[in-house]
Amino acid sequence: MGGDEFVILAQETSEHGREAIFDRLESVLQVLNEKVDSPHKLSLSVGVARFDPQNPVSLGELLSVADREMFERKHVRVFRVQDPGDRPS
Numbered sequence: 001m002g003g004d005e006f007v008i009l010a011q012e013t014s015e016h017g018r019e020a021i022f023d024r025l026e027s028v029l030q031v032l033n034e035k036v037d038s039p040h041k042l043s044l045s046v047g048v049a050r051f052d053p054q055n056p057v058s059l060g061e062l063l064s065v066a067d068r069e070m071f072e073r074k075h076v077r078v079f080r081v082q083d084p085g086d087r088p089s
Contacts, residue, residue, distance in 0.1 A: 007063070018048060045074045 010021055025044055033041045047070030049062040 007066075022046060045070050045077070047071070047073065 008021070010017070025046070029042055029044055047066035047068065049065035049069070051057075051062060
């Protein structure tokens with residue numbers, strides 16, 4: 001785990017539970033950004049890995065899966081907000 005990374009271990013049973021967790025985190029972050037008078041806003045990048053007791057893997061493997069997903073989401077977000085003319089061909 002790096003300096004600005006953290007892990008949330010949550011017990012949930014559906015995709016709806018996952019989305020509810022994302023929504024709560026985003027909501028709290030939005031409130032914080034609105035309260036703080038700064039040109040710099042905090043953002044959140046999330047990667048998720050689910051533990052399947054029928055096919056168990058190590059904690060390290062779960063973290064690697066979540067880390068890869070987080071970086072994929074960051075990559076998509078960066079290209080989504082860039083001007084299309086600035087994208088590499």
